[in-house]
Amino acid sequence: MTIHDFQSLDGVAYGERLERRLAAAKRAFTTRNVDLAAAARLVRSGRRPQAGDLILARVTGLGQHRRLENVHGRRGDLYEGDEIIIAYGNRYAPDQFEAYVPENLGPCHLVAGGGVAALVTSRHASIKPATRIEVIGALVRADGKAVNLADFALVPTQSSRPARVIAVVGSSMNAGKTTTVSGLIHGLSRAGFSVGAAKLTGTGSGGDLWSMRDAGAGLALDFTDAGHASTFGVSDEGLGHVAQLLLARLGAAGMDIAVVEIADGLLQRETAALALTGHARGWFDGFLFAAADAMGAAFGCEWLSKRGIAPLAISGLVTASPLAAREAAMATGIELADLASLRDPVAAARIAFSTPGMRVAA
Amino acid sequence: MPFLKPDLLAPASQPRFRPASHAAMPDCYIANVRPGQPVLVAVHGISRNAAEIAMRFALDPAFAGTTIIAPLFTREAFGQYQQLLARKSGQVRADDALLSLLDDLATEYGIAADRFALFGFSGGAQMAHRFAMFHPHRVRRLCVVSAGWYCMPHTDIAYPHGIGDGKGGAIVGPEFLDIPTTVIVGNRDTRVDASVRQDEIINLRQGRNRLRRARCYTRALRSYAQEQGKDSAPTLLTLPGMSHDFHQCVTEGGLLRIAAQALL
Structure with missing residues (x-):
């Protein structure tokens, strides 16, 4: 009209x-x-x-x-x-x-x-x-x-969160976070788990949700389901509300594991705030760090290490280059997980249930 | 933060991956690791869903007081783990590897792994019942679910199809008959696909599908126990409407509730 x-x-x-x-x-x-x-x-x-x-x-x-x-x-x-x-x-x-x-x-x-x-x-x-x-x-x-x-927005529920929650953070926009999330969802789904997914921060767009669902997520939610068109400028308390609301919803839906994406890079204010709050509050059991290159992997892992977080693995674009992956592994001492590993049910489960060790090189 | 909810924290009993200490033992998933409580070893099938099996048991309230160990047998390191056969040089028999793992865990965590409950699904059920034959003194209770085929208690058939030593005797003693044993299979686990071996020797003695084979095995066990002068008898349970799917058997068939009765 x-x-x-x-x-x-x-x-x-x-x-x-x-x-x-x-x-x-x-x-x-x-x-x-x-x-x-x-x-x-x-x-x-x-x-x-x-x-x-x-x-x-x-x-x-x-x-x-x-x-x-x-x-x-x-x-x-x-x-x-x-x-x-x-x-x-x-x-x-x-x-x-x-x-x-x-x-x-x-x-x-x-x-x-x-x-x-x-x-x-x-x-x-x-x-x-x-x-x-x-x-x-x-x-x-x-x-x-x-x-x-x-x-x-979705109504808060008192349900517990899924038993295992893996957060994916990255060095920057387009570092491979969504690919990491989708790969891990696929691998864990093939491993027999009901996998839920959530994008906790970012700008409203369906692309990431569709790729989560295509990868096998039983339920995929994002911050728009919590009432935000984007999360840039949302208070720390507001970000915490988004995370808890979506995790509880995934738990209520019977998801065994949640794979959640926190957008942009760790230097972005909301990304850093939510990653650190989630870690401190015990909302996340482990982190994957998606890096665009070896230097980003080294800096990001050091940044996380200084804040008491050891990633389970490094993923993202850096893993597409054997040379860059080697540099990243040498600089951090942390395992690299390429897309094939993330999609493999045995390897994906091993990554998701690993205990993070403080293995970051000085 | 006022909206923080304690129930959003991780359950204490979630499993974690434990890498092997050396090449002669498998990686594993462990949960509820506490000294002095019963131990359950749960063995995966060929999909190698050890993590899923560990999580299902670990989060089930009936197993809250049980240490859960789910080994992960790779084909590369442990060959045909279902049959306890190391096919290539450098490979380790799965039963020896499991015993090494349990010794290692006992040393590290002080768990009482000298005797334990043993569960296996599909290929893991094959491994589990053969393990019990070779190491009956280690297995307190046995629950095998949806095995593809069985090591029949027939001395005229050579291992791994039977317990024959090839000379008319038995490769294992009769002590395994003393283990309280439960055999479970879905009553819809009748599909014969590429994963169901169709060797003539298996089909002849056990039938063509898993449901039929479970029935033949339990019947043969009873007969063998009578021959050996034992009054032990395995329990055969069928799960109505269930096919060859661990997830379905757990979520729809009540498998863990039944397994708890069989193992605890």
């Missing part, structure tokens, strides 16, 4: 017109848990957006993101003039954008293909300018409160 169609619905009640307009818009993955019937009207100004607030926006100029992942995971083409339903959220992506929730409902950017709106403040040199959007209106309930992802 175009804006013209919308305006031509003379005599149709506002609520029904809004419902039809929202139904016709391209709805992003990040909003998949939201019941749009909660939206009573659109607010066009006079309100400061919060992370997680839903908006109806119009694409005004195509840039880096020319596709939008819909609620079913299909990445559909975008066209200028398209109306889209997305959520505000900050973005921290060294390979793409740094972006923040704006202070008003003015024009901003589509900063993630999963459907995140923010204002870009910096971008990687090889990345195109962000796709531009204008906000048609924020979705608001009858009581004037914004429709926010947090309102549709």
Whole structure:
């Protein structure tokens, strides 16, 4: 439905017109848990957006993101003039954008293909300018409160977490964390376990969840299920809530083992905070460290070691190169697990149930 | 953090991987390791799901007071572990390897591994019942589940198909008959696929599928016990609706509850 169609619905009640307009818009993955019937009207100004607030926006100029992942995971083409339903959220992506929730409902950017709106403040040199959007209106309930992802988060459960939880952290974005997670899920599934998966931090996108499910995860959840479009800027307490909520949910679903991914690199604030809190609180039984190269592996393992964490193994892109893998092994003294090992049921179980030893070289 | 929930912490009884101290023993998964309590050795099948077996037992409340040991027998190091046969130079017989492992664990943890309960599933059941034949004084109770085929208590058939020594005698003594033994198999474990050996000598004495073979084995054990003047008799249990799937037998067939009755 175009804006013209919308305006031509003379005599149709506002609520029904809004419902039809929202139904016709391209709805992003990040909003998949939201019941749009909660939206009573659109607010066009006079309100400061919060992370997680839903908006109806119009694409005004195509840039880096020319596709939008819909609620079913299909990445559909975008066209200028398209109306889209997305959520505000900050973005921290060294390979793409740094972006923040704006202070008003003015024009901003589509900063993630999963459907995140923010204002870009910096971008990687090889990345195109962000796709531009204008906000048609924020979705608001009858009581004037914004429709926010947090309102549709999973309800906390008192279930125990899965008996074994392996956290995957990495040296940077695109170091091979998701490949590590998928490989380990596959190997452990073949080893006879019910494996659950969760992406605890990052920016809302279905790609990682789909790959977790494809690998054999019985249930895969992410922070959007906990009510966040992204976790950049979320407080330590908020991150802890996400982790505990998702782990308890995986436990309630009967998963034997959980493989969880913490996005970006260890130098990213939220990544470091959650890794250390999870370790200190006993939420994670072991860590895999995905490194892009040998130097990253050495630094990352030393970083973890100084904080009392010894990874079970090093994985990621570094394992694709025998020479780099050899360097990493010599520098750290820690076993390297390539993709074939992670996918192998015997090797995957051995890695997952190993006892971390403080074997990091000085 | 106000939302911290104690029940989100790891269960104390989860297993952990223990690498072998030397090449003549297998790696293993261990759980609930405490001196002075009963020991259960649980042996995997050819999928080598030792970790899964260890976890299922370790997290089952019935085995909370039992030290769980699940050895991991690789083909490279231990050959045909099911039949206790080392085929190549450098390989170690699985029974010798298991005994080395138990000695090592006893030294390290002070566990009482001189006598233990022995469980095996599929290929592990083959290994377990043969181990009991050769080392009856070490096995307190025996539970074999869904073995592909058995070492029949027939002296006219040579090992590993029977207990014959090839000269008309027995390769093992009759003491294994004194071990309380439970044989379990799913009543749907009748599919004959590539993993079910179809040697003529097996089919002739034991039948073609695992259900039939379990029945033949327990019947033969009873007969052999009578021949030996023993009143021992193995128990045969079938799991309704269960096929050849450890996970299914545990989650749907109540295998661990039955195994607890048989082993503890």
